[in-house]
Amino acid sequence: MKSLVIVIGLAVAGFFAWQQFGGQSDDGGRRARPAAPVTVVEVESRSYRDRIPALGTLQAWESVDITSPVSQRITRLDFEDGQIVEKGQVLATLRQESEQASLRELSARLADARREVKRLTDLARKNQVAQTDLDSATTEVEVLQHQISELEARVADLTIVAPFVGVLGLREVSEGALVSVGQRLTTLDDVSRMRLQFTVPARYLGVLQPGMTVIAKSAAFKEDFVGQLSAVGSRVDPVARAITARAVVPNEEGLLRAGLLMEIEITGESNTVLMVPEESLQSRAARHFVWKVDGEQALRSEVKIGARIPGWVVILDGVSEGEQIVRDGVIRLSGNAMPVRVVQG
Numbered sequence: 001m002k003s004l005v006i007v008i009g010l011a012v013a014g015f016f017a018w019q020q021f022g023g024q025s026d027d028g029g030r031r032a033r034p035a036a037p038v039t040v041v042e043v044e045s046r047s048y049r050d051r052i053p054a055l056g057t058l059q060a061w062e063s064v065d066i067t068s069p070v071s072q073r074i075t076r077l078d079f080e081d082g083q084i085v086e087k088g089q090v091l092a093t094l095r096q097e098s099e100q101a102s103l104r105e106l107s108a109r110l111a112d113a114r115r116e117v118k119r120l121t122d123l124a125r126k127n128q129v130a131q132t133d134l135d136s137a138t139t140e141v142e143v144l145q146h147q148i149s150e151l152e153a154r155v156a157d158l159t160i161v162a163p164f165v166g167v168l169g170l171r172e173v174s175e176g177a178l179v180s181v182g183q184r185l186t187t188l189d190d191v192s193r194m195r196l197q198f199t200v201p202a203r204y205l206g207v208l209q210p211g212m213t214v215i216a217k218s219a220a221f222k223e224d225f226v227g228q229l230s231a232v233g234s235r236v237d238p239v240a241r242a243i244t245a246r247a248v249v250p251n252e253e254g255l256l257r258a259g260l261l262m263e264i265e266i267t268g269e270s271n272t273v274l275m276v277p278e279e280s281l282q283s284r285a286a287r288h289f290v291w292k293v294d295g296e297q298a299l300r301s302e303v304k305i306g307a308r309i310p311g312w313v314v315i316l317d318g319v320s321e322g323e324q325i326v327r328d329g330v331i332r333l334s335g336n337a338m339p340v341r342v343v344q345g
Helices: 002-031 097-125 131-157
Strands: 036-038 040-042 044-067 072-077 090-094 159-161 166-168 184-201 213-217 225-237 242-250 261-277 282-284 287-294 297-309 312-317 324-326 337-342
Touching: 044 166, 044 297, 090 184, 097 131, 131 159, 184 225, 184 261, 213 242, 287 337
Parallel strands: 036 337
Antiparallel strands: 040 324, 044 184, 044 261, 072 090, 090 159, 166 184, 184 242, 213 225, 213 261, 225 242, 261 312, 282 287, 287 297, 287 324, 297 312, 297 337
């Protein structure tokens, strides 16, 4: 019996000893959580330009297929592959002997008809001819003039000219060939400047403004080509959630060609924004946080981020300029608050 009392006494004493020392040791451990060593940095304002990446395709400033307006045989070609031509320069002549002969005949008849009108007019002044004869002669002149105008238009169709200054493509026909209506003889492109068409995600719609600088690159050339954003489309593609835009790129040296794929970077005006180092950012799914340092404690604060540039992140909301945040050591921090010990980086 005495032994049982001793055992019970020891158990009770052990319980109180655990309460006094063991339990308090755990609480004390939590209260005495060691401070995590961190380095800090101030949130700072920096100059930043919006940079939007895209892929685009070059288009000639003006582009047209040179085609035959009628079915006829080619009697002469006056151009070579890749030739630079002026507006109105003759490129090809189609057979027009019949039309030219008819034109000469009508011109001769018109000259006779005009002389007849002049003769009858002189006689009419002397009342030596009926007015109806003069009217008939005048009508004949008008009819011949109309016929000549129609024939001259047909002859003009048989002479194919360049509609604007540009560079011709490859010749696709030969002299003596019989061409049909709409058959292509060659192409003509004005490449003194180029249109660069591309699409960007619709989220950039509020950023895109005509006049923004566009830097275009191609694997075909070492140098960059600089242009300006000229227009933004009026509709967003409901499937791709993207909008089409165009830029104008000068091409004085004629290096660029229509259809060339270009890598694009669009840059906006310089703005002052708040930035933090990338390593200061702690992300959880779609949420982002920084740790603000207040004395010997770091407090987790949610932020809204913007663009990323190498080494830095734009902060749109959640911090103020000059606030101190953790830079190195974020990986050691958890929960909503932690004691920290600032060390030199």
